[in-house]
Amino acid sequence: MKLTFIEEPDLEFGNGSRHIDPRSGINNYGPADLSNTGVRTIQIGIVGTKEAIDGVKAWLDRCREPIAPKESPLSHLYLPFPGFHTSVGFRSTIIWNGRLERTLDKRALENIATLSPLQAVQKGVELYEAELRTLDEEPNCDVIIVCRPDDLPEREEPKTNPDRPWEQPRAASIGFDFHELLKARSLSGSRPIQVIRRETWDPTYKPKGRDRRRQQDEATKAWNLHTALYYKAGGVPWRMTRHV
Template sequence: MTDLSLFELRPPPLQFGGAASTSDPKSGLDSAGPFDLRFGAARKDAIHVGVIGPADMVDSAQKWLTRCDAGIPSFGPATSLRRPFPGFSEVYRKKLIYSAHLSIALTEANSDPIELALSVTDAFVRFQNIIDLYDVALQRLAGRDVNRPDVVLVCLPQSVLDKCRTVERQNTEAERERAKAIRKARASRQTDFFDLLDEVEESEDDFLKRDLRHALKARALAARLPIQIVTPRLLEDGPKSEDPATRAWNFSVGLYYKAGGVPWRLSPPGPETCFVGISFHHYRTKQRHIVQSSLAQAFSSEGEGFAIRGTGVPAEADQRLNVHLSEDQAYDLGMRIIAEYGARTGRSPLRLVIHKTSQFDQAEIRGFRAALGDIPIVSLVTMVPSAFRLVRFGMYPPKVGTICTVNGARTFVYTSGYIPEIETYPGPHIPQPFEVRSIGPEDPLAAATDIFNLTRMNWNTADIRGKWPVTLSFARRVGGILNEYGEMDPDETSFRYFV
């Protein structure tokens, strides 16, 4: 006989600048302002916004900023899902400062370097020309002693998106043979010409696939200047765009965070906790295919986020999704987590929770336990998308935050489903729960609660419909940015450079 136990978590209460506590970011920001209002005199009173792009998009972006500052009404009656945007200064209690002095137009009356860059036939060369064009402008803004922006809007016209969003090619037969020879030489531990080739640092031309957003973010990371990608869908009203007020809410939260602000945070969950998400991403060049481990995200209880890259794991032919760290790699990654956390907070956490979408094997468990031995509470949590389903009486699926245990042995949590705050289920399909498996002193219910709470900690949007916890939601993007950055670890690890 199957024994089912159901439990519904309350929506996680978020903290804002005032006394209000609500699970809806829009409502909290509107009524109580951003959390960092509590910082008092340590908080800046303005955000300086730079703009890079074609002259017409620079002008449109500045008009959009003016529109956001003035406030934008909702289309039709205001609802929980479509809420009017009161205005940037009204919501965040900061001024937006932007002008021609903070902007660089890439097109002029008699010259259009973007059109020239796009006219190149070779897709990889065309891609690199666009990256270099924007990078030069970004370096000019980053190198200023005065009028240096806090965040930069990088405006990409539709022509650039159409021709350079991604580029990809296959290895030639000669390159495949050379890569095969390198793998054989490494396997036999022979030191020969092919091994020497493998030690040469790859250039951009060596990548088999590149992504425009990742490449631009990597250049911004090197310049230590956060950027926000702007496309025509943000600036233009039309059938392909969300309503203006919704766009303004989501845009403003991302802009505020990237400029150094703290929009909201979770209510203190108990012991000071570091939440970590570990993922693996592919690193492919002409000569190598490595599944590179990346510490995609780590967050303190206060919401401070940072990203760290782990060591590489060579890809095997039959590896598929079953990727694991060695004991030494897990130990090294655990030590780096604690070191970075301590450098940012001045202390070690009392509790550390690691999220992964694959099972922890024995080598990983030993490595993490050895590195994190001084942390009082350590939980290793696996989240697996499941075929398990619950059917709720009525027209809606289970509420977000619903937890189901089966025979006291298996635990499932719904992070998508009916959302009480917006009084509907916004998804097109039957929601899929995660199965939660936990190794450590805490039970799966505590692990499921953390997962649900962390779905509300995406500071790149005001939308509460996120399915993944923030520890894992940007994993692929972070890995792609670090690939483009190069083999050296970046000097800056703050998460606002990666979102």
């Protein structure tokens, strides 16, 4: 057997600097489009209950400052988050105002959760979609954060019989989930959306039953969310190196 080792490619960051790791590159050199003044300020809209909107804004404020990495012997996998402001990292900042906040009634969402799983997802998407259409008419909104309802059912992953792995996995009981359907519906608008779960901004929240999933450390959550927001606002965090 012959093995071929493929070198990890360099990525390009601010001022043409190079690094193989996206987070280290952004931290050391800034994003690839450092000269693009259009993404030095990102204006966000937020859709959710009042509690969720307040919680997300508080966490985004927390992320303006550095966040320590997870303690691990694999230190290269867990890097500190430098903070999201104009002097470090992405060299950008996030702002919002009340005009770009759309508050949903918590009781209405709780009532939806009592419907069948399929009906609950469809009705939940309809409520959020109406608010997205309103925000789509507002000027100066770069990205919309959608606070996912806590009580909507999750789509089950297809289940495989461990004793008969060759068989086709059993289909999920719900053919789609809130995230997928809302993303599809939002394509008719002009504003990109970013769906965020409560466990991202609320470390005390414990999802129910099968909805529990392995949690990332806070610095990793901050990296992932802010990279997505920066990209969806039109920024270029990094790019493959150009060969002239």
